[in-house]
Amino acid sequence: MKKKFFHIVLTLLVSSFVLSGCFDENFSNDPNDHLTFSTDIVKFDTIFTQRGTATLSFKVYNHAKKSLKIESVTLADAANSGFFINVDGSKGPVIRDLEVRGRDSLYVFVEANVDPANQNSPLLIKDSIVFITNGVRQDVKLEAYGQDVNVLRGEVLPDGENITFSNEKPYLIYDSLVVSPASSLILPEGTTLYFHSKAVLEVKGKVEAQGSTVRPVTFRGDRLDRMFVDLPYDYLPGQWGGIHIHKDSYDNRFDHVSMRGTSTGIVIDSSDVSRTKITFSNSVIHNSSNNLVSSTESKIVAWNCQFSNASGALMSLSGGEAEFIHCTFANYFQLMDVIKSPLLIFDRYTQTDQSLPLKALFANCIIIGNGTLMQPLELLNTQIYFNTCLFRVDGSDDENFNHCIWNGDPMFVATGDNYQYNFNLSSESSAAYRAGNTAFVNENTRTDLLGNPRLEGINPDVGAYQYVTPIE
Known part of the structure; x- marks a missing residue:
């Protein structure tokens, strides 16, 4: 019985030591170990106001050997921009205490929904996703053009x-x-x-x-x-x-x-x-x-x-x-x-x-x-x-x-x-x-589809377009 008890205690001590050792060894607090991104800007094509867009995504990489703890991921102007984020299954606008294992990555998904701008021309909307890791600030820019219709x-x-x-x-x-x-x-x-x-x-x-x-x-x-x-x-x-x-x-x-x-x-x-x-x-x-x-x-x-x-x-x-x-x-x-x-x-x-x-x-x-x-x-x-x-x-x-x-x-x-x-x-x-x-060649076809002239006295090019010599 004493022998069995000794093995149990020994196993617990060894497990505790191993887990503690792994944590200390694999989790980096070095500011020089930082994140990298698959892109530095996420650009949406023009989107109609009051209608959501397709979801775009990018990847966040940890190229270090040790795990990195992301203290926070924040959508900087969430109250006004109309962007929405989801980081590794967690919804924004603020996500805290994320871990990226060494040599690993995670996905960030971005959506946009633009309110009517009450203007005729497309409106440029900007925001950024801010990452804080080991006290280091990094960001990925977001851009979209909103169009009233x-x-x-x-x-x-x-x-x-x-x-x-x-x-x-x-x-x-x-x-x-x-x-x-x-x-x-x-x-x-x-x-x-x-x-x-x-x-x-x-x-x-x-x-x-x-x-x-x-x-x-x-x-x-x-x-x-x-x-x-x-x-x-x-x-x-x-x-x-x-x-x-x-x-x-x-x-x-x-x-x-x-x-x-x-x-x-x-x-x-x-x-x-x-x-x-x-x-x-x-x-x-x-x-x-x-x-x-x-x-x-x-x-x-x-x-x-x-x-x-x-x-x-x-x-x-x-x-x-x-x-x-x-x-x-x-x-x-x-x-x-x-x-x-x-x-x-x-x-x-x-x-x-x-x-x-x-x-x-x-x-x-x-x-x-x-x-x-x-x-x-x-x-x-x-x-x-x-x-x-x-x-x-x-x-x-x-x-x-x-x-x-x-x-x-x-x-x-x-x-x-x-x-x-x-x-x-x-x-x-x-x-x-x-x-x-x-x-x-008559009044209707005196110019081609693009407005280039079909010159009088010269046979026109066949088709809808006249050949135009490139300007060097």
Whole structure:
């Protein structure tokens, strides 16, 4: 019994000594042992007021052999800034007595929720997270831009009225925005419409988007954060629904519009082909997870436009009439899905008892990308014509293809590296350079999409953009 008691006492003494020794040996009080951080500043993309952001995080490292005791972690201006922190599972704004073991790390999570600023321009909000370790003060800066918005939830514009949106601050649309019959929605230059997931613009009346080269009218999704460091959600398709132009809607005008990131693109219902359904000019329609533009027995007109990147067709025309002058059709879609359709789809292109055949003209256009060019491939005896267009496939002219550039390389600036796209011409060696027909340079196309002149007496470049010699 005495022997057993002796072993118990000895074990307790040894355990106490070991624990005490470990604590003394592994816990540092040296001010030279300090923390390091994975970043010295956490920056949020612009966030809408009264709506929380996605959570960002950074890591806190202890590179010393011994454990470090963090006396406090404090959000310096928590009462005013709108930031929130969580350190290793403990919520702020003040967390005390944290331990980081030697050669170990912990996570800090940061959120932001910005109150309305009652101003039109984005407001810069700053704060810092202060760490005190062994009496040493260190901090990580926090920054965010808060943007006030006009919030619309299932808004139906009054019937029979002309409504002009303000360009002073953006609109954030949930569910839908409906332009009633006999109404007009006027969007002046610089107007931005952010659409929440699956939200749509339903046009039963008319939309007049009147942007400019430096201040386009913008339609885009409302995700302002990033999927990855180098991949903003704004680069992705499927961020919002799209635009639906209904049967009795006519004379829509999209001038200097930037539209991107949709699920269904622009869907145009059948109507009276003697009236113009929509006119696109100097605009960029980009990135859809289905067709980019789908028109059924309608009349559409476009010049100086870029139609780019879709999992479906860039342009699906079913009957009706269409004219595209100095447009760039480029499909290098690669994010979230694959290209599932030809660039151009033509349907109802022959005479039937129920409808007139499709009439379409593409002139001075670039039509290029990954995947099949068009459907059908054989256009003989149709009223679908291509005049002075550039293709990246082999072919030859016939009655439907006139003076076309076959197997030509437009030499675009960027076609998807690091998720970047730029369909300007990069060189005078481009097959599109001065290859256009002067007959299609008129009052509308005297300048290109960016406002660069197409000079009189010189053949224009094919596509929406004129090559501009870089200034050295």
